[in-house]
Amino acid sequence: MAKLNRSNIGLSLLLSMFLANFITDLEASSHQDLNQPYRTGYHFQPLKNWMNDPNGPMIYKGIYHLFYQYNPYGAVWDVRIVWGHSTSVDLVNWISQPPAFNPSQPSDINGCWSGSVTILPNGKPVILYTGIDQNKGQVQNVAVPVNISDPYLREWSKPPQNPLMTTNAVNGINPDRFRDPTTAWLGRDGEWRVIVGSSTDDRRGLAILYKSRDFFNWTQSMKPLHYEDLTGMWECPDFFPVSITGSDGVETSSVGENGIKHVLKVSLIETLHDYYTIGSYDREKDVYVPDLGFVQNESAPRLDYGKYYASKTFYDDVKKRRILWGWVNESSPAKDDIEKGWSGLQSFPRKIWLDESGKELLQWPIEEIETLRGQQVNWQKKVLKAGSTLQVHGVTAAQADVEVSFKVKELEKADVIEPSWTDPQKICSQGDLSVMSGLGPFGLMVLASNDMEEYTSVYFRIFKSNDDTNKKTKYVVLMCSDQSRSSLNDENDKSTFGAFVAIDPSHQTISLRTLIDHSIVESYGGGGRTCITSRVYPKLAIGENANLFVFNKGTQSVDILTLSAWSLKSAQINGDLMSPFIEREESRSPNHQF
Numbered sequence: 001m002a003k004l005n006r007s008n009i010g011l012s013l014l015l016s017m018f019l020a021n022f023i024t025d026l027e028a029s030s031h032q033d034l035n036q037p038y039r040t041g042y043h044f045q046p047l048k049n050w051m052n053d054p055n056g057p058m059i060y061k062g063i064y065h066l067f068y069q070y071n072p073y074g075a076v077w078d079v080r081i082v083w084g085h086s087t088s089v090d091l092v093n094w095i096s097q098p099p100a101f102n103p104s105q106p107s108d109i110n111g112c113w114s115g116s117v118t119i120l121p122n123g124k125p126v127i128l129y130t131g132i133d134q135n136k137g138q139v140q141n142v143a144v145p146v147n148i149s150d151p152y153l154r155e156w157s158k159p160p161q162n163p164l165m166t167t168n169a170v171n172g173i174n175p176d177r178f179r180d181p182t183t184a185w186l187g188r189d190g191e192w193r194v195i196v197g198s199s200t201d202d203r204r205g206l207a208i209l210y211k212s213r214d215f216f217n218w219t220q221s222m223k224p225l226h227y228e229d230l231t232g233m234w235e236c237p238d239f240f241p242v243s244i245t246g247s248d249g250v251e252t253s254s255v256g257e258n259g260i261k262h263v264l265k266v267s268l269i270e271t272l273h274d275y276y277t278i279g280s281y282d283r284e285k286d287v288y289v290p291d292l293g294f295v296q297n298e299s300a301p302r303l304d305y306g307k308y309y310a311s312k313t314f315y316d317d318v319k320k321r322r323i324l325w326g327w328v329n330e331s332s333p334a335k336d337d338i339e340k341g342w343s344g345l346q347s348f349p350r351k352i353w354l355d356e357s358g359k360e361l362l363q364w365p366i367e368e369i370e371t372l373r374g375q376q377v378n379w380q381k382k383v384l385k386a387g388s389t390l391q392v393h394g395v396t397a398a399q400a401d402v403e404v405s406f407k408v409k410e411l412e413k414a415d416v417i418e419p420s421w422t423d424p425q426k427i428c429s430q431g432d433l434s435v436m437s438g439l440g441p442f443g444l445m446v447l448a449s450n451d452m453e454e455y456t457s458v459y460f461r462i463f464k465s466n467d468d469t470n471k472k473t474k475y476v477v478l479m480c481s482d483q484s485r486s487s488l489n490d491e492n493d494k495s496t497f498g499a500f501v502a503i504d505p506s507h508q509t510i511s512l513r514t515l516i517d518h519s520i521v522e523s524y525g526g527g528g529r530t531c532i533t534s535r536v537y538p539k540l541a542i543g544e545n546a547n548l549f550v551f552n553k554g555t556q557s558v559d560i561l562t563l564s565a566w567s568l569k570s571a572q573i574n575g576d577l578m579s580p581f582i583e584r585e586e587s588r589s590p591n592h593q594f
């Protein structure tokens with residue numbers, strides 16, 4: 001069989017892109033399996049079984065890699081989890097690869113848990129991951145590619161130095177709370193740094209810092225990179241620079257000549273949400289200081305205010321962007337997951353960058369989603385009268401991409417927000433769409449059944465707050481994703497989600513983009529300032545029986561400035577490993593030279 005070289009890798013990429021498009025077209029014309037109405041058309045999921053955290057996303061030799069926590073034996077989580085692996089040329093169509101590695105040695109014999117990839121200065125990728133060792137304690141391990149000339153990186157080996165970081169009586173780290181190493185970054189002093197999530201017995205969340213010159217010998221720093229009291233265990237931390245001057249991404253080790261801030265994201269086990277802070281990383285002291293501290297209330301900044309956890313970013317050096325993946329768990333009982341034979345999705349990959357205010361992150365579906373767009377509907381300047389509902393005809397409502405922008409003229413008609421209404425999720429949960437209020441609710445009704453027995457609504461409400469300090473009326477924009485009527489099946493978790501959107505409707509339009517994909521509704525409010533992802537399981541609003549509406553249940557009319565909706569074709573999310581277009585290299589030489 002032909003050996004891989006630069007020119008036939010290029011040819012192979014072209015052919016596999018052609019194949020992906022060809023299969024996409026074929027799949028687009030086929031119908032959803034009626035026995036599997038909740039499988040997605042373009043959100044990543046394995047063919048079957050359990051998946052949780054995204055691990056080690058990267059781009060290597062022009063191929064995107066996604067690893068993920070995967071249980072090959074069933075649809076529920078298991079401690080002896082493995083690193084599932086898929087590859088892609090466009091982050092949309094995916095080829096399934098064999099698991100990168102499984103529990104196999106004393107330092108991970110009870111499980112290969114989450115971790116990250118670091119691309120070394122010589123271009124070689126290396127994985128740091130948490131192993132559950134022979135004593136069921138958490139330790140940090142390394143894995144390296146067996147053959148770095150294989151762009152698909154199908155085989156990984158575990159060097160004999162493992163484990164690289166352990167708990168002991170001296171460091172006092174609890175072996176049950178020591179996991180999920182980040183991508184490492186290189187300091188000016190030539191030393192690598194990495195953080196590992198942890199917590200103390202009295203619920204102080206910790207990003208423990210380790211340093212190394214050679215990536216194999218790691219020493220714990222005296223001080224953690226950051227910690228916060230009463231936050232509990234920090235799972236899956238992510239620490240990365242963002243540019244202060246535009247939406248381009250920044251490489252993780254960059255010192256940022258043109259100005260950078262840093263972002264620390266932690267997944268809190270106590271709430272199962274992903275929180276972020278924006279701040280400064282002091283390279284001399286090796287500590288991170290968040291600009292506004294770590295907000296610990298209901299409106300603390302989160303990457304997503306819905307079903308979303310254990311997210312992780314990577315820097316795409318080809319398209320100069322930072323991309324975010326996040327695990328979107330089921331909202332169904334485990335018995336339903338077992339029956340359908342699978343559990344867990346990944347959110348659609350999002351570009352992530354710092355807003356020009358420097359105060360919040362913006363997220364947007366990666367541009368490659370546009371390759372899936374088919375039939376399009378466009379509306380311009382329509383008045384959405386008080387109490388009205390307009391159907392959007394002409395797109396496949398169960399698998400679509402919808403963008404709509406609203407303008408509200410009579411803002412003074414907004415209801416006054418009660419000072420005690422500080423919890424957006426609670427306000428959304430109290431809202432009853434049949435009760436008309438001032439400005440809103442207005443937005444989209446997605447996955448709606450023909451007779452409206454089922455629907456999921458994603459909407460805004462605008463309130464005013466009488467700010468006495470400067471006698472100026474301030475407006476508060478609330479965004480909700482309401483699943484309470486999403487399914488006739490009452491066994492699912494149908495909690496309503498909500499968050500505030502930091503826009504001023506007196507001079508900004510109120511925009512909403514929603515990706516609909518059978519059992520996932522992923523929404524971006526205010527140009528990506530606020531994201532909410534929901535899982536829904538309609539019994540009736542399936543396939544051609546799903547409908548899409550724009551609605552306004554407020555007492556004042558709202559203008560739709562523009563609405564664009566597209567049918568989305570299905571992506572190839574589990575392409576065949578044995579595709580004839582993927583050439584294999586027969587001889588593989590072990591490579592542990594780092």
Ligand SMILES: OC[C@H]1O[C@@](CO)(OC[C@@]2(O[C@H]3O[C@H](CO)[C@@H](O)[C@H](O)[C@H]3O)O[C@H](CO)[C@@H](O)[C@@H]2O)[C@@H](O)[C@@H]1O
Nearest residue numbers: 052053069077081113114115130179180235236269310
């Ligand atoms: O797969 C292990 C990695 O997953 C993380 C974060 O998601 O920790 C998960 C955790 O287990 C719980 O979460 C499972 C799904 O993620 C869930 O189904 C299971 O029932 C939970 O126990 O693993 C430990 C031990 O159970 C628990 O403390 C975590 O929340 C990540 O931290 C791991 O690397």
